[in-house]
Amino acid sequence: MLSIRGLEVSVGRTEILRGIDLDIDKGDCLAIIGESGAGKSTLGLSIMGLLSSGTVRGEVLLNGRDLLQLNEDELRRLRGGEMAMVFQNIEDALDPVQRAGDQIIEAISIHRKASSAEEMRRLLLAVGLGAEKAESYPHQLSGGEKQRVCIAMALANDPDLIILDEPTASLDAMTKMDIIHLLQSALHGRMALLITHDISLAQRLANRLAVLYAGRIMEVGDTSQILSSPAHPYTRGLVRSYPAICRAKDLQGIPGMMRHGLAGCPFHDRCTQRIEICKTEVPLLEEVRGRLVACHRGGIVPLLEVRELSVSFGSYPALSGVDLTLYEGETLAVVGESGSGKTTLSKAIMGLCQEGSGEIFLEGERVGKRDASFYSRVQMIFQNPKESVSHRMTVLDAVLEPLNVMQRGSPEERVARAKQVLRQAELPVNDRFLAKYPHQLSGGEVQRVAIARALALRPKLLIADEPTSALDPSVQAKILKLLLNLQERMGLGILLVTHDIAVARKVSDRIVVLLKGRIVEEGATDEILIGASHPYTQTLIESASERLDPGEGGGSLELAPARSRIEIKI
Template structure:
């Protein structure tokens, strides 16, 4: 049996005193073999990124590894001086980050930034450095490497930038590659390409890969072995096949159970429900203003968009970034004025209403945004922010407060929490507050714009359940905007798929997923990771064991 590339034994990393727990990572042991992809899975705060950063020697100063050892290249990384660790970085171990948009220095060409690797770690002549850089760009499948070489980061797309970061990481053929949520910020089809690329590179470069992710579909797509973390501890590890299909630890089961199924929860028929919202011929064009020297550009963000939603229906709007779904939402709630078309809300066409005439209709359509951290004012109490809506529409403050208390109960939060501030709540709790805020003015239509995308799977499951409950209870019509096909499949009745401002496919969930007619929908479905994995029914597994699975180490 070959020796592991990386072997972590009993690693403990201390958190600064006064935190909610004493250790970021506690008693962690794992190994990575050559040509092996080990996925570290966990929710936010589980310590998975801390593990990655400790190995790289890139921990923030406040976090200190207090015990254990990390053996790499026959040396204990925790005993190295910063300078010695720095020499290993880039040459023997390399890292790919989550956020490709900000991971590259805007001031230098990407060619220069890749070449830096050779400059720092080798004594190759300039011509050879350049030739190797071009070869790397070709290897990560960037088109026209010569042109990309002299491009600046802002001239490239997110997917292209991530390829640059990967090229950088591969420059010196490191033995260990650490990828921290490398595809989370990317579109589905880009994610599929990057995952494919990583699998290919593992074969060619014989590196071991530590892949940090929260997404079980990605795990199913790429992992050889899986390590599940919770609160800084490993709760289970084993081969991907074992962990995904026969999880043993209750927490792993909980996570896997929270993965949305691709099948829809059966619902009562919507036959006979009245039409709530109808959109016809909606057009929106953005003009990027030109200057004296540059012609203006025109972006057709919505082209002849039309659909109808009935009372109590959930319509999913699916598309990748740039598909026009956000513009559509902005036009519906009239944050933007559509150029043409009609938006009927209960038979009234509000698309061309003046701001004043629109006022009473504002409360008919409410929205919950993606980022629960940015959507609430950090300096005002939850209560103040909840009653603001009804008070603005002339309601009585005391009455509004009573309703706020009631809604807090509905979203399963303590009504007494109304006098607290947003930073006292977790992301999932904040998103529930945002939902309560939207419901304060008794809307007819609720738009959820990527409302669960930023949440951990277990929290996501709760919020989705809550949304469905509220919809049924209040007879709401829901527009569910998402890029996540699994989520869409689970909560929506009907779907529309958007691409470049146009609706390219529409129909019931079963139609769209079962027999997609448009090439783009087919491509999108094919790009989903982990398709071969059928999420197991956790309730049918043998009783859970709390013992840590040591399958991979045995």
């Protein structure tokens, strides 16, 4: 067993690793993921005792022995024997003036009194190389072949622990798959630490996952659970950033850059749900939904919760027992045909239709009468922007109105804020444009003004009711991209009401399907689109088939494991 306790590594005044606690049992593969500079490779080198500089503190116990207390001779006897490492840079890992076979023999003979050419050839065959490759020098081998030689050297003495540092980096897709299949077999029954930025590799090889940020562990747990339902804001950002083939929404990214040495939570300066304690106190790893998460708020927080919401118009039930949760920084798409209750749901949340039964919670607080506090945190973009932008107001007046009503700042500060959100909406702020009336603008410009107006108060929740249905495809794409960019920078929660499941696919994290006022299916967007269970959902997807590329929407879900789905048949 490998047990790491309180591991800290510093170089000068810079702390590279801070308080690392991890365990790896026999047969486990633990993947460490995170951005460049997080400390992933430093962790691997610390275990091996190969750091060229810096101070290392804590405990690294391998089968009961503390590696940090061993001298260099003792470590040398363990390296390549009980523990081995496949390095990230294969060019540096192999001696350019020795044949591949000789290097494997050397790896064996260092730890045993004798080795044989037969044993070397057996290792070459085990990693998928022909015996003739034994005579090749590194420069005569391809990248994939060099990687296989490195793996053969790591396996030469049947180590208990193997550390893999980016073992498939820079390999083409076909070679990468060959190496993955090789590693799946080679790691069986061993302890393995996989260091990678490649989330798909972690998903294929590791049964457990740890997320490292600026030297601290942010989240630890079952790989499939973490990748399908991240609990920490940083983990969610990593998953969204990865260009996975099967994910519906990706490449959103994380605002800002990693910085070492911050007080408090190391992620707080980039986190959109931070509170004051995040700036001063380091969060502890605590259990959240079946995994360990270091977050003062218990992971990604629910922003909007709707419980048993029912609304009737006379004897007609427009909504019946609707339950949904929207998390901070998430886009939840509510899809369904006209008359399914989508707009009624959004207006009920906003308090713009008659009261029904049920409860609505905003940031954990029950919503009663909609007051200034509510509307400063929740805004709505209407399907028809003329519903929210008066034809009697200029562009500047329309965006200033909510700031004036809420009396936010001085008149000069309000104008500055209005111009700021207009820029965010990618609109000009010159005097000529600010003086225009809605009838002098294009449909796309009016909708952008409506978005700027909705963002003026810096809301946490944006309800977007068919925000692009009346726009041409080019303008539609720009509006949707704008909303995603604002979500990335501000942590906006977006409740997207749409009949267009193709649009929902591109921008939403999860989908709720409404039929006759009831939720009939709910789940991750990619899961719903590929494995819809309800006939109505299947019909919606088929109706959008011309806009959904089968090559992108189909295929395996390996890179985004399925999440639980609610199905109610009517």
